[in-house]
Amino acid sequence: MLRITELKLPLDHPEDQLKTAILERLGLSAEELIAYTIFRQGYDARKRNAILLVYTVDVETKNEQAILKRLQNDPHISATPDTTYRIVTQAPKNLAQRPVIIGTGPCGLFAGLILAQMGFKPIILERGKEVRERTKDTFGLWRKSRFNPESNVQFGEGGAGTFSDGKLHTQIKDPNHYGRKVLTELVKAGAPAEILHVSKPHIGTFRLVGVVEQIRETIESLGGEIRFQNRVDDILIDNGQVRGVVLAGGETINTHHVLLAVGHSARDTFKMLYDRGVYIEAKPFSIGFRIEHPQSLIDSCRFGGNAGHPLLGAADYKLVHHCKNGRSVYSFCMCPGGTVVAATSEAGHVVTNGMSQYSRNERNANSGIVVGITADDYPGHPLAGIDFQRRLEAGAFKLGGETYEAPGQLVGDFLAKRPSTQLGTVQPSYAPGVHLCDLSSALPDYAIAAIREAIPAFDKKIKGFAMHDAVLTGVETRTSSPIRIKRNDHFQSLNTKGLYPAGEGAGYAGGILSAAVDGIKVAEALALDMIRSIA
Known part of the structure; x- marks a missing residue:
């Protein structure tokens, strides 16, 4: 088949215009076209009153090689790549040991799925609860300020991504098309089929719950085993080789192959690994606040008169500003039509994050407005970055009144350097609630100064971004892992054979899709190493 990219048509084009555009681009008659499918559909909203749909299409036609030769200088026409996933090996029938995966976020689940599909029957250990029970515990904090340190936004089946926008786009390089494998498996598990072709696919929290359950059932049907409320308290290491894991209940599971997919908030696990001598280094991350605006304002600024068009949905944005003090401020995890959520994993701390449902029809838009920091800070x-995060989170808990309410401030008051005493037209969505105050002490001075400089700069790109009544809620500290567990070319720890650091917690991913892709890559490497060790 042939692939055409960057095929642009008006937003409300007739259905047959796409076919006509394909014929024109390839210089074909209608009789020469056999079929076509839409591989990707996005939009170009740089001219908000003349928005274009942007297509990537795969075309089946006669004489494809002749067409490729004739159009060889057109950068937007090529042969369609083969995105079919093929397993790299098959487990032997009499496997002496089973691989162990720690964590059931997107990385752990897809690592487990791939290993199960190859016949390795993985044992997957999760400190939290299965996804529906975990959802009840999470809502317990949001609605009643009742916190469970082992079952919350960060810990439990599905990982932190379950309570998010369910975004499935990424900027990672993916020459082996692992991302396509992820999307295909999600659709098989019940995700909407449109995620296979829309340019910014998302699922949303409530739909993710059912998808996660179906992936679990698939793993179990292939011989995999998933154990909930089984926290790993120790990893047995002998002469630089993993020998097994020890669970909180005292059970030891013997294995020479452990895939670590614990997410960015497993701080006790990071300390255990550090104490065991596993090589870990500090990694940059970001800190800041959540900001909320009326979604209608963002829609109008981004889409103009096309705001509300069903093909566009709720508008998003992506912003960055380089400050005079050398810091960079950027929007993070933008959630159109969503809510700000309580995302702590430790008692006496306040952490914010953003979440949307599939419909994205809540009244507010929110995103993190965060400042990049490094180990020099x-x-x-x-592990000093973890201590740094904890100080900010404990401080936010205190600023919020020590009830798990989050400290908040109107943007106008934040820019004017005065405390907020009452809300305006924007009602914050964070539950258990927002305690108005002065956020200037919630972050280091350099971060406060950078955000104060960035917000007016963002207002020049999205008029109204600096509106007085927009709400800042603190603090956002879990943008990514503060550590990296370095690994070699075989995806094993630099100094611990049989330990396979993977996903966001190990410092190798940043989002659902990239974490799932990393899980597949590391699972393949683990499987091949197991085969080599048997041989």
Whole structure:
């Protein structure tokens, strides 16, 4: 088949215009066209009153090689790549040991799925609860300020991505098309089929719950085993080789192959690994606040008179500003038509994140407005970034009144350097609630100064971004893992054979899709190493 990229048509074009555009681009008659499918559909909203749909299409036609030769200088026409996923090996029938996966976020689930499809019957250990029970615990914090340290936004089946926008786009390089494998498996598990072709696919929290359950059932049907409320408290290491894991209940599971997919908030696990001598280094991450605006304002600024068009949905944005003090401020995890959620994993701390449902029809838009920091900002041992995060989160808990309410401030008051005393037209969505105050003490001075400079700069790109009544809610500290567990070319720890750090917690991903892709890559490497060790 042939692939055409960057095929642009008006937003409300007739259905047959796409076929006509394909014929014109390839210089074909209608009789020469056999079939076509839409591989990707996005939009170009740079001219908001003349928005274009942008297509990538795969075309089946006669004489494809002749067409490729004739159009060889057209950068937007090529042969369609083969995105079919093929397993790299098959487990032997009499496998002496089973691989162990720690964590059931997108990385752990897809690593487990791939290993199960190859016949390795993985044992997957999760400290939290299965996804529906976990949802009840999470809502317990949001609605009643009742916190469970082992079952919350960060811990439990599905990982932190379950309570998010369910975004499935990424900027990682993916020459082997692992991302297509992920999307295909999600659709098989009940995700909407449109995620296979829309340019910015998302699922939303409530739909993700059912998808996660179906992936679990698939893994179990292939011989995999998933154990909930089984926290790993220790990893047995002998002469630089993994020998097994020890669970909180005292059970030991013997294995020489452990895939670590614990997410960015497993702080006790990071300390255990550090104490065991596993090589870990500090990694940059970001800190900041959540900002909320009326979604209608964002829609109008981005889409003009096309706001509300069903093909466009709720508008998003992506912003960055380089500050005079050398810091960069950027929007993070933008959630159109969503809510700000309580995302702590430790008692006496406040952490914010963003979430949307599939419909994205809540009244507010929210995103993180965060400042990049490096290990120079929290010098010390490799886990110093965790201590830094904890200080900010504990401070936010205190600023919020020590009830799990989050400290908040109107943008106008934040820019004017005065405390907020009452809300305006924007009602914050964060539950258990927002306690108005002065956020200037919630982050280091350099971060406050950078955000104060960035918001007016963002207002020049999205008029109304600096509106007085927009609400800032603190603090956002879990943008990514503060550590990296470095690995070699075989995806194993640099100094611990049989330990396979993977996903966001290990410092190798940033979002659902990239974490799932990393899980597949690492699972393949683990499987091949197991085969080599048997041989």
